[in-house]
Amino acid sequence: MTFLPSEEAVHVRAPGKINLFLHVGDAGADGYHDVATAFQAVSLYEDVFAQPDDRISVSFTGTMDTSLLPTDGSNLAVKAAKLFARTTGVTAGIRLEIEKHVPIAGGMGGGSADAAATLLACDALWGTDLPKDAMLRIAAKLGADVPFALMGGTAIGTGRGDRLSPALGTGRFHWVLAVADFGLSTPAVYRELDVLRAERRRGAPVSTPSVDAAVLQALRAGDPARLAEALDNDLQAAAIRLAPGLADLIDLGEQAGALAGIVSGSGPTVAFLTEDSDSAIALQISLSAARLTALHVHGPVHGARVMLP
Missing domain, CATH: 3.30.70.890 (GHMP kinase, C-terminal domain)
Incomplete structure (x- = not known):
């Protein structure tokens, strides 16, 4: 099935997370730590609105002060869009408007949710129709929590937290x-x-x-x-x-x-x-x-x- 690029705005929603369990190994030679964690996605969401543009840009609104968030190439959503474009060979731009509700620098993966939502927005807006595995590989290059923001539910994360396996669970x-x-x-x-x-x-x-x-x-x-x-x-x-x-x-x-x-x-x-x-x-x-x-x-x-x- 072929997906055509969209000329209309795309709205993607991604959840914040709670670490139910997080054990951390010693720092490796590269300074990073292996972890074993149990993630749970919860009903506090980031909303990303994307429109076609001639460049990649991001702006923020929401229920908290977003004035100190970077909007240049250091922003994780911008990094996600640029990485997606490089990976797929797309040369188009995208304007991202992010409505933030997950606490900023709060340990709930708000930036990772923004990045995950941006990947889906790019896929929908540019008509690339990437399979799930390819999307997860891109997500893993952006940060340990980004693949889980794509996956949601409850999952066990190992390595840097990006090697995921669903956790069987019941109830709410x-x-x-x-x-x-x-x-x-x-x-x-x-x-x-x-x-x-x-x-x-x-x-x-x-x-x-x-x-x-x-x-x-x-x-x-x-x-x-x-x-x-x-x-x-x-x-x-x-x-x-x-x-x-x-x-x-x-x-x-x-x-x-x-x-x-x-x-x-x-x-x-x-x-x-x-x-x-x-x-x-x-x-x-x-x-x-x-x-x-x-x-x-x-x-x-x-x-x-x-x-x-």
């Missing part, structure tokens, strides 16, 4: 996100993890990371209480060292009724798992009363997809 999990009014640099959090480990041990290497079987069992059972016991993130201590208030925030949420709280990815967003929708709403109200930005989301949800008009 309800989360309350406590969104910080600041960001944390992912490289800075990983560096802090290395410092913490150097302080606590004498050269003993960290074993190859793997996802605990308890996480997979809780997902298969659709049991939030069991999943709460299995939540774990090696980066949490490093994020708390850089932003000590996160420890108090986790305590506050758990005292207010959350089954468990965890820093998502490199933070500073804290994700609180709750028993059900009613419990999530009650927790959201409690955190909002404490003058925190709290959002009720659920997962798993689909990955990036083109939205019909």
